[in-house]
Amino acid sequence: MIQAPVSYKRYRFPPAVIAHAVWLYVRFPLSLRLVEEMLLERGIVVSYETIRCWARKFGPDYAGRFRRKSPRTSDVWHLDEVVVTIGGRKHWLWRAVDQDGYVLDEIVQSRRNTKADKRLMIRLMKKQGCLPKRIVTDKLRSYGAARRQVMPVVEHRSHKGLNNRAENSHLPLRKRERVMQGFRSPGGLQRFVSVFSAVRNLFVPPHSKRSAIAIHLHRLRAISHWKAVAGVAI
Incomplete structure (x- = not known):
């Protein structure tokens, strides 16, 4: 079944900006205000509350589109x-x-x-x-x-x-919990970890890939897949 592309209809910022902001917030232990500051350094003026709304709106959509790892009977x-x-x-x-x-x-x-x-x-x-x-x-x-x-x-x-x-x-997750100064509700925690772990699964290489070149190639493929899922230019 082919999924419809992510819809950015009625959003005034380009999809690339939205996807990049969500990626920064979910992938790294950054607060919303730090992501706001990093975007400002690039000349993008957006409030941290807007970034929060983007992460809540698009994060689960992105995470749901990542390819799942095929289970093995020996798992x-x-x-x-x-x-x-x-x-x-x-x-x-x-x-x-x-x-x-x-x-x-x-x-x-x-x-x-x-x-x-x-x-x-x-x-x-x-x-x-x-x-x-x-x-x-x-x-x-x-x-x-x-x-x-x-x-x-x-x-x-x-x-x-x-x-x-x-x-x-x-x-x-403990690192993120400290940066976020805790979670406000069980539902909020559940929503966050579902996105956080899906993105971490995508970007963190398996233990078998320990060489520097293998890690770099894995991360480049992950970035390419992230952009494809978000529907932004590669």
Whole structure:
């Protein structure tokens, strides 16, 4: 199915400016005011509130158009959760990544129990369309209970030292959280991470590509794909 191009109808700024502003804000740990200042240096006068509206409007559209990584039957899923305080209340961001650090799914929930873990696993199976070879988690007991109910045939390894890949995947979001001075609502957090992780998946090279030239080529292809998705000149 061919998707219609991104519509910039009734926006007075060129698509290239909008796409570049959204890319700066989502890709790098920059505040809206810093993005405003960077655009001003290029002679583009736009308010940080306008940039916020662009990111909210076009970010999910861009993210939804990125090619998804094809799942492999040998995939290993690393599952972990991290607490995020919103308005004085604790929420948990549940995340699953594969063996390359590619974010498979994220979901914000108000509980840290078996029911919340089951919801993550069911979403993962629907999105990936297959079961993993193995899941790796920390020692939280709800993972084992949910796995026995949802995917009993899948091998489960529960050890804190084995789950560094999932735990390390939280670090980029923690940096953004500090820059943004926290999130205002669970829905806002969910919307942001869905775009943030999709863009990060696109630009961050797999662990197998460690040479400088391989990283440069990967990033050039990512930039080209970003511009194609945004509908701006390459």
